[in-house]
Amino acid sequence: MTGLFAPRSIEELLSLLAGSGEHEKHFIAGGTDWLIKNRGNISEDAVLFDLSKIPELRGIENRGSYLRLGSMETMTSIHTDPEIRLHAAALCDAASSMGSVQIRNRATVGGNLANASPAADTPGALAALNASAVIFSPSGTKELSIEEVLGTCPNKNTLSDSDIIMEFRIPVRKSHVSAFKKIGSRSEVSIARINLAVSAKYEDGAFCDAMVFVGTLGTAAKRSPEAENALLMPISLRKEGFKKALCEFAGRMIPSRSTLPYKQSAIQALAEDVLEMLEARGRSLEKSGEKSHG
Amino acid sequence: MDKRSYKYIGRNVTRFDAVDKVRGRFPYLADEPFPNALFGAVLFSPHANAVVKKIDVSEASRIEGVEILTYLDAPNARYNGSEWFPGQDDYPDETVLTGHARHVGDRIALVMADTEEKARKARDLVRVEYEILPAVTLPETAADMAGMLHEDGVKSFDGSICYGDLEKAFSSAAYIESDTVTTPKIHHAAMETHSVLAIPRGDVLEVRTPCQITFGVQYSIAQVLDMPLSKIRVIKANMGGTFGGKQEVVFEVLCAWAANRLKRPVFINTTREETILSTRTRAAVKGKVETALDADGTILGRSFELIVDAGAYLTGTKKVMMAMGKKASRLYRIPALSYKGSVVRTSTTPAGACRGYGSPQIHTITEIHTDLMCRRLGFDPVQFRLKNLLGEFEEDPSGGANIGKARVIECLSRGAAAFGWEENKAPKVSGGRFFTATGFACCTHGNGYYKTKYHDFSNMSLRLLEDGSAILRASIHELGSGATTALAQIVGEVTGIDVSKITVTEADTQFTSYDSGCQASRVIYVCGECARLVSEAAVKMLTQEASKLLDRPVRFYEGGLVCEGKKLDLGAAVREIMEKRRVSIEVNFEHRPESNPASFGVHFAEVTVDKLTGLVKVNRYLAIHDIGQAINESFVRGQIYGGIQMGIGMALSEELPFDSMGIPRVRNFDKYHLVNAPDMPDPEIILIEDNEPGGPFGAKSIGEISTVPVSAAIVNAVNRALGSSLTDLPLTPAKVVEAARNMGE
Numbered sequence A: 001m002t003g004l005f006a007p008r009s010i011e012e013l014l015s016l017l018a019g020s021g022e023h024e025k026h027f028i029a030g031g032t033d034w035l036i037k038n039r040g041n042i043s044e045d046a047v048l049f050d051l052s053k054i055p056e057l058r059g060i061e062n063r064g065s066y067l068r069l070g071s072m073e074t075m076t077s078i079h080t081d082p083e084i085r086l087h088a089a090a091l092c093d094a095a096s097s098m099g100s101v102q103i104r105n106r107a108t109v110g111g112n113l114a115n116a117s118p119a120a121d122t123p124g125a126l127a128a129l130n131a132s133a134v135i136f137s138p139s140g141t142k143e144l145s146i147e148e149v150l151g152t153c154p155n156k157n158t159l160s161d162s163d164i165i166m167e168f169r170i171p172v173r174k175s176h177v178s179a180f181k182k183i184g185s186r187s188e189v190s191i192a193r194i195n196l197a198v199s200a201k202y203e204d205g206a207f208c209d210a211m212v213f214v215g216t217l218g219t220a221a222k223r224s225p226e227a228e229n230a231l232l233m234p235i236s237l238r239k240e241g242f243k244k245a246l247c248e249f250a251g252r253m254i255p256s257r258s259t260l261p262y263k264q265s266a267i268q269a270l271a272e273d274v275l276e277m278l279e280a281r282g283r284s285l286e287k288s289g290e291k292s293h294g
Numbered sequence B: 001m002d003k004r005s006y007k008y009i010g011r012n013v014t015r016f017d018a019v020d021k022v023r024g025r026f027p028y029l030a031d032e033p034f035p036n037a038l039f040g041a042v043l044f045s046p047h048a049n050a051v052v053k054k055i056d057v058s059e060a061s062r063i064e065g066v067e068i069l070t071y072l073d074a075p076n077a078r079y080n081g082s083e084w085f086p087g088q089d090d091y092p093d094e095t096v097l098t099g100h101a102r103h104v105g106d107r108i109a110l111v112m113a114d115t116e117e118k119a120r121k122a123r124d125l126v127r128v129e130y131e132i133l134p135a136v137t138l139p140e141t142a143a144d145m146a147g148m149l150h151e152d153g154v155k156s157f158d159g160s161i162c163y164g165d166l167e168k169a170f171s172s173a174a175y176i177e178s179d180t181v182t183t184p185k186i187h188h189a190a191m192e193t194h195s196v197l198a199i200p201r202g203d204v205l206e207v208r209t210p211c212q213i214t215f216g217v218q219y220s221i222a223q224v225l226d227m228p229l230s231k232i233r234v235i236k237a238n239m240g241g242t243f244g245g246k247q248e249v250v251f252e253v254l255c256a257w258a259a260n261r262l263k264r265p266v267f268i269n270t271t272r273e274e275t276i277l278s279t280r281t282r283a284a285v286k287g288k289v290e291t292a293l294d295a296d297g298t299i300l301g302r303s304f305e306l307i308v309d310a311g312a313y314l315t316g317t318k319k320v321m322m323a324m325g326k327k328a329s330r331l332y333r334i335p336a337l338s339y340k341g342s343v344v345r346t347s348t349t350p351a352g353a354c355r356g357y358g359s360p361q362i363h364t365i366t367e368i369h370t371d372l373m374c375r376r377l378g379f380d381p382v383q384f385r386l387k388n389l390l391g392e393f394e395e396d397p398s399g400g401a402n403i404g405k406a407r408v409i410e411c412l413s414r415g416a417a418a419f420g421w422e423e424n425k426a427p428k429v430s431g432g433r434f435f436t437a438t439g440f441a442c443c444t445h446g447n448g449y450y451k452t453k454y455h456d457f458s459n460m461s462l463r464l465l466e467d468g469s470a471i472l473r474a475s476i477h478e479l480g481s482g483a484t485t486a487l488a489q490i491v492g493e494v495t496g497i498d499v500s501k502i503t504v505t506e507a508d509t510q511f512t513s514y515d516s517g518c519q520a521s522r523v524i525y526v527c528g529e530c531a532r533l534v535s536e537a538a539v540k541m542l543t544q545e546a547s548k549l550l551d552r553p554v555r556f557y558e559g560g561l562v563c564e565g566k567k568l569d570l571g572a573a574v575r576e577i578m579e580k581r582r583v584s585i586e587v588n589f590e591h592r593p594e595s596n597p598a599s600f601g602v603h604f605a606e607v608t609v610d611k612l613t614g615l616v617k618v619n620r621y622l623a624i625h626d627i628g629q630a631i632n633e634s635f636v637r638g639q640i641y642g643g644i645q646m647g648i649g650m651a652l653s654e655e656l657p658f659d660s661m662g663i664p665r666v667r668n669f670d671k672y673h674l675v676n677a678p679d680m681p682d683p684e685i686i687l688i689e690d691n692e693p694g695g696p697f698g699a700k701s702i703g704e705i706s707t708v709p710v711s712a713a714i715v716n717a718v719n720r721a722l723g724s725s726l727t728d729l730p731l732t733p734a735k736v737v738e739a740a741r742n743m744g745e
C-alpha cells in the first residue's frame, strides 16, 4: 500500500483520485467486508480512500418525491430513522436484521451494495423499493438502478474503479407498503440462505404495482415477475399462488444447485411471513389514513 | 456439618480473575510478547493426503532474520500427544513436522522471524511441490485405504468391552430394537486460539502453554527431544478456554524443539482458521446400538458397534472410544453388554479430547435410540427410564468403580414434574408449519480415574503464612471454570482463612507437585478433596504447634483457634510458632482417591420446529443435576449454561464437513455456526445436593457432564415434534425440512 487518504469533501476526493493515476484504488466505507477480504494481502501499490469523512455521502432526508439516503449511512442509522421506517419499511427490516449490533454500527448501505455478495440484505430491499443509486465519477454523475449496479456476476459490481456510490434515491409512493425478511442459520448474526423483499401498492386488501426481489439466487437481487403477478391474485388464492410462484422462480434461477430443495422450502416460509407483514402494514396504513408509505 | 453454616461452600465467591477479564486486562500468552522471541508461523498443508516432492525455501530465507525449519530438519521420533505418562500404550504416529501431509492443516515447516508479519510473509514464500494422493474421507472405507494414509498400514484400532450372557439376553428377549446414530466432528471453539512459548534457559527448557496437563506436555517433549523430564519446565499459562482442545499436546513439542535447536525463545500463535484445521476436534462417531428388552420393558442386554473417526492421527481417540464404552454400563441396569469400537484414521483434522471425552457421543447415541425404541414399542419414555435407571451404590458390571450415591432417578422424576412433561408431551401444531414438542435425555459421567486403566492422585502443599494468609501449592490448570477460586473456597472453609487471603497456584512442573492433570472431571472430586485434606492436616499441625507453644491445649473450633475459651489470632499464632519454635506451618499431602462415583444429569427441552425453514427454536430448557454439593453455585450454573450452548450446537448446527478431496468446507466462524446469545434459551437449573461420599464437602463433577445430555434432549424433542426418526447429527435445516416433508405429505 502506498497511501491512505481521508478526503473531507467530494471535491478533495476527486483531486486525489486524479492524482493517484494508475494505482490500484480501494474505497473503504465501514470496512466490514473490505478488511476481511484484504487483511494481510493488499497489493504494494494500492491507494486507499477512507470515505468516512466526506459529508456529501451522509444524511437521510425526505425530499418530497423521494428519500435521499447517503451511501455512508450505517445499518444502525438506517433502521432507527423514522423516515425510513415510514417510507421504506423493507429497508428498515433489512438493516435491522443484518449482522450483529457491532456490524450494524459500522456497515454502510453503500458498502453492502458495492460488495455485491449474493447474500447481501439491503440491495434486494432497495431494489424492491425501486430505489436508484447515484454514482459519482470523475467524468460526471449518473443514476443507475440497483440491478444495474449489481450486474450479473456475483461478488462483483459493474462500477469502474473510480466510481463512487454517493447516495440512494428511494421514491416516496402513496399507499405503498414494503417488507423484507431473511432466513439464515440462526436468528441473528447470520448470512442469508435466502431473503425476500417486496413492495406493493395496497388498496382494500389487494396489492398492485408489486416489486418482488429475491436474494442468494445468483446475485443479491433477482426480480421475480411471476411472484409479482401472483400478488395480484384474489385474496383467497394469493398466499398459495405467491408461494408457488416463488418456488418456481427459485427453480428457474438455480435449477441444478444442490441447495435448491431447501431454498424452495424456505422461500415458502418467507412468502408467508412477508405477505403477513405486508398485509398488517397495509391495514395499519389504511387505519391511520396515511397518504404515503413506502 | 450443617450446610447452612458453611462460610464459603456453596457461596458465590467472585472468581479471582473476574475483574481483569471483564476489563479486558487479563493477559493471555499472546498479549505479552516475550523479549527477543521469534514468532513461529507454521506452514500447513493445503492438501488432505500428499507427499512433499520438493520444498524450496530459498526465496523465503532471503528475508533478513528469517529462520526456517522443515520436515527435513525434524527428528523422526514418533509420539502420541494424548499420552500424559510414560508407558501409556497409545500408538505413536505423529512427528513434529511431516513430509507426508495427512490432512489439510498438517505441519510441513516452521518459519520464524522477529515479527509475526515477517514470519507469515516468509512462510507464504516457501514453495512446496506435492504429489497428491487419494483422500480418505469416509470412516466406513478408511480401514481398507489405511496404507495410503499411513505407511504403517494399520487398518484400525479396535477395542471391546463385554460382560454377562448376551446371547441369552437376546434370545430370550420379547423385543430387540436397534438404531444407528451419527455424531459430527466438532470444533471446540475456545475464544483463545492455540499458542505456546518455549524459552531455552541454560540446560533447562521452559515451556509456557495454556494446557490441561503440564506433566503430559513435559513427557511429550521429553520423548522427542530426548531430555530428562527434570530439564523440561512446563508452566501453565493463562488460558482463554479449552473444552478439551488444549488437553492433548499439539504445538508444544514443535515449539520446544525449534527453541532448543535455535537456542532462542520461540512463540507459536495461530489464527482461528489454523486452530480449526490443525489442532483437535471432537471425534465423529457412527454408532449402532441394539437393545434386548423383556415384555415389560426391562433391559436384558445391549450391544454396540461403533466406528470412530480419529482424523489424520490416532491421537487420544482410542482412549475416547474406550471411555465411551466404559460409560455404557453406568446409567441403566444392563445385565449383559457387548461393546465393540473401531477407531480409523482419515485424512481430516485429528480428533482427540473434547468436553465429556466420548460421553456426549455415547449418550447421544443411546438416548436418541431409547426414545425411538420407546415410541416404536409404545412405552412411555419417562416410565421406561425410571424402570431401568441405576439406583444408589449399585455396582458397575463392567468392572468400573461403584456408582456412588446416584440420584438420577430423582433427577428424572423431579425434572419431569418441574418441566410439566405429562402436560407437554403431546406435540402441538400452530400456524400450519410450527411444531412444538418436548424432549429429554439422561446421562452420566465420571469423577476421575480411580478404577480405570490410569492412576489417579494429587499432591499439594499448604503453607499458612505469618500474616494469617495461605498459599496452596497445587498443579491446578485453571481452564476458565473457576477451579482455583473453588479450591480457595475449600481451603477457606477448613482453615477459616478469608478466601481473599488464599492463593491457589497453577501448575509449574518445577515447583508444584505431581497431579494427574485437569481432565477426566477429576478436579473438584479429587483435587478438591486433596485441598480439603491438606487443609485439615495444616490445621492439625497448627493446633499441635500452638499447644506446644502455649503449653496448653489449643483447639480449632468454628473456624478459629481457641485456647481455654479464648480466641487466638491465626496470623499471630503462626508468627509466634515460627519465631519461638522455629517451625513453619506447611504441610504436604498426597490424596489417592478410593472411589470414582458417577455424576448424573437429566435435561429437558421444549422446541418449536418450523417445517418450512427447518429452523429449530429452543423455547424452554431445564437442566437438573446430581452434583453432590455445589462448591460455588454461580460457577456450576456457568458450566451448565455453557454446556447447553455446546450441546445445542452439536444437535443442530455445528459440524466440520470435508469434500471428497478431503478439503474442509468450513474453515472459520462464517460457516461454522455456534449457537449465539439471541438463540440461547434461558435455562432453568435444579441442583440435587445429597453429599457424595469421597468428594470435598460431598461435591462431584459438573464441567463435562453439563454438555452430555443436551444434544439428545434436543434431537428427541425434534423427533417428537415431527414424528421423525432423525439420527444423523447435526439436524441442519435441510435435513429437518426433508424429514418434515416426508412426514407431512
Ligand SMILES: Cc1cc2nc3c(=O)[nH]c(=O)nc-3n(C[C@H](O)[C@H](O)[C@H](O)COP(=O)(O)OP(=O)(O)OC[C@H]3O[C@@H](n4cnc5c(N)ncnc54)[C@H](O)[C@@H]3O)c2cc1C
Residues within 6 Å of the ligand: A026, A027, A028, A029, A030, A031, A032, A033, A034, A035, A036, A051, A071, A072, A097, A098, A099, A100, A103, A106, A107, A108, A109, A110, A111, A112, A113, A114, A115, A119, A120, A121, A122, A163, A164, A165, A166, A189, A190, A191, A192
Ligand atoms: C460478522 C459479519 C456479519 C455480517 N452480516 C451480514 C448480513 O447479515 N447481511 C449482509 O448483507 N451483510 C453482512 N455482512 C457483510 C457486510 O457487513 C456488509 O456487506 C456491509 O454492508 C458492507 O459495508 P461496509 O461499509 O463495511 O463496506 P466496506 O467493507 O468498507 O466496503 C465493501 C466494498 O464496497 C466498496 N465500497 C464501499 N462503499 C462504497 C461506495 N460508497 N462506493 C463504491 N464502493 C464502495 C469497497 O471498496 C469495498 O470493495 C456481515 C459482515 C460481517 C463481518
